[in-house]
Amino acid sequence: MPTLPWMTVGTPTRPEVQCMASRLEVDSLLSAPGFLIASLALWWQARRSPGALGVALKAEMLKGTFWTYSAWEDKAAIYAYARSEPHKSTVERKRKVMRDATFVFFNAPVDELPLSWTEIRRRIAEQRGSAQPDHKSAQ
Known part of the structure; x- marks a missing residue:
């Protein structure tokens, strides 16, 4: 399972930061390699984006499921x-191979970063449980 562990890329200026986590599922295992390549490019972009504080990526290739976690x-x-490139056009392209996507936004104290993948999965599962039957989300 390819994982890019938490990488701190910025210094917070506040005691609490904004976090975003996602669970992205492709429609076929044939789509997983291309999705991984695109995810790596966007992870690289996020690391260099203004306001980014930390990023992580986990790919469960045999399940076709990708997890992201970032702090801003x-x-x-x-x-x-x-809204910036290449994120914007990559999302538009990859939306065609998506089965499901869940996004969670939350605040976290700086001294608790990074959260564990167990906690990220819990927050996403909670969001998915409270979502409508079709919780496919576009960004």
Whole structure:
């Protein structure tokens, strides 16, 4: 299972930061390698984006499931990253091979970073449990 562990890329200026976690599932295992390559490019981009504080990626290739976790100065920094290239066009392209996507936004104290993958999975499962039957989300 390819995992890029938490990498701190910035220094927080506040005691609490904005976090984003996602669970992304492709429609076929044939889509997984290309999705991994795209995910690595976006992980690389996030590391260098203004306001990014830390990033992590976990790929469960045989399940076709990808997990991301990042911390940012604020939501504005997350949205600026999401609107920038190559993220914007990559998401548009990869949406065609997605079966499901769940995104969770939350605040976390700086001294608790990084959260464990167990905690990230719990937060995403909680979000998925409270979502409508079709919780496919676009960003």
